[in-house]
Amino acid sequence: MxxxxxxxxxxxxxxxxxxxxxxxxxxxxxxxxxxxxxxxxxxxxxxxxxxxxxxxxxxxxxxxxxxxxxxxxxxxxxxxxxxxxxxxxxxxxxxxxxxxxxxxxxxTTAEATPPPGGTPLKVLALNVYEGEADADSVAALIAAEQPDVVSIPESGARYESELAPLLEPLGYRTAASVGPWKPDVRGNTVAWAERLGDVQTRIGDDVQFPYIEATGGRLGELRFVAFHSVAPVPRSVGQWRSDLATVREWCAGEGPAVIAGDFNASFDHSVFREAVAGCGDAAAQTGNGLQGTWPTWAPQWLGPQIDHVLSTGGITAESFGTRAVPGTDHRAIVATLRVP
Structure with a gap:
């Protein structure tokens, strides 16, 4: 077969x-x-x-x-x-x-070493969460850090009236952008050390949360702005873009400016990058651009950095850090700037 x-x-x-x-x-x-x-x-x-x-x-x-x-x-x-x-x-x-x-x-990499000379300006910014942050802790932080100027978003006249008596013995004056008839969430408060001299303030109401500018005294022509943008929640994205467009005016302006507070945006947002194109960011300049500032209940490496200290006019940062404060969902940011 x-x-x-x-x-x-x-x-x-x-x-x-x-x-x-x-x-x-x-x-x-x-x-x-x-x-x-x-x-x-x-x-x-x-x-x-x-x-x-x-x-x-x-x-x-x-x-x-x-x-x-x-x-x-x-x-x-x-x-x-x-x-x-x-x-x-x-x-x-x-x-x-x-x-x-x-x-x-x-x-995560420092951009450059600040040039020698100039005048140091220490800035502190903290969103106090609708005026719920512990005022004694905020005052203690200011006493420990001794900033020259402070930006306090979500703080109106009510919270300012609680904080001011604690700061006055430390040598600070305060001003709020909204009166006591409005909730704290809609306001911004600025505090400045009396050593700066005759500082003047101005309120800007062309954004959702009125900002407040401080200038004069030892600040000279420099404008310090306490700023807070609305959050980009689904119903407020348009207003968020409009608020950030206001920042572009300072960053592209002729005079020196420092804008500090809660921008509800990080450098991962193209809207934010476009708005601050003419500004330097203290965290990014010092290699600390990934230190999350919100929310406090999450590890710092997990949250985004939405609180910033921005500057123009050749002002550069030499240090940046965050601090925890009871009663708020944001971390305080502290930056030392060098003003030419």
Whole structure:
């Protein structure tokens, strides 16, 4: 009995090859879909999407998103070690992660050493959460840090009346941007050391939360602004953009200015970057641009940095740090600037 004929290797189809051809487009489609989703969370500002909800909220957490994405890349590479066809997924996710990291990591490196000379100006800013922050703790912080000027968002005349008696013995004067008939959340208070001399204040009401400017005395022509923008919650994104547009006027102005407070925006927001293009940021200048300032219940590395000390006119920062204060969901920020 003769043996059965052998199949011809040249004409017999290779099932594995067909499977690879059949599932090739599928794996690339899955990889592209995952990469697009990762980019939507990590890089929406590159397309200007962060000017709208929900990207305005999502992009604030880009540093965290980049870290999480890096973990998924590592997991994807481990899967690829066993299933080689999986490689497009970690490769495309890694590309998104690298672009995100390139936008985040520069904030951890000090930009430059402040030039010698000039006059030091110490700034403290703290959102007191609708006037709920413990006033004694705020006064104790000011006593310990001895700032020249202080920006206190979400503080109207009511909270100012509680804080002023505690600051007067320390040699500070205060002024609020709204009266006692309005809630503290709508106001900004500025405090300044009496050693600055005859400082004058002016209230600006062309934003949702009236800001307050201090100038004169030893500040000279420098304008110090206590500022607070609305938060970019879904119903207020338009007002948020409008509030930040006001900051552009100071950053692009001719005279020196320092703007401090709660901007409800980080450098991951394209709207914020455009508004402060003419300003320096104390945290970024000193390599502390990833120190989260909100919320206090989360680890500092988890939250975004939405409180800032901005400056123009060649003013540079030589130090920046955060402090915890009971009763508020924001960390206080303290920066020492060098004014030419």
């Amino acid at each position: 003769s043996a059965p004929p052998r199949p011809d290797a040249e004409t017999t189809p290779i099932r594995g090859g067909r499977a690879r051809r059949r599932f090739g487009p599928v794996r690339w489609a899955v990889a592209l879909l995952l990469a697009a989703g990762a980019a939507g969370v990590t890089l929406p500002d590159l397309a200007g999407l962060d000017a709208h909800s929900p990207f305005a909220q999502i992009i604030a957490f880009r540093p965290l998103a980049v870290a999480v994405l890096a973990v998924f890349v590592v997991l994807g590479l481990l899967v690829t070690a066993f299933v080689r066809r999986f490689w497009p997924v970690p490769v495309l996710l890694a590309l998104v992660a690298l672009v995100g990291a390139s936008l985040v990591l520069p904030r």
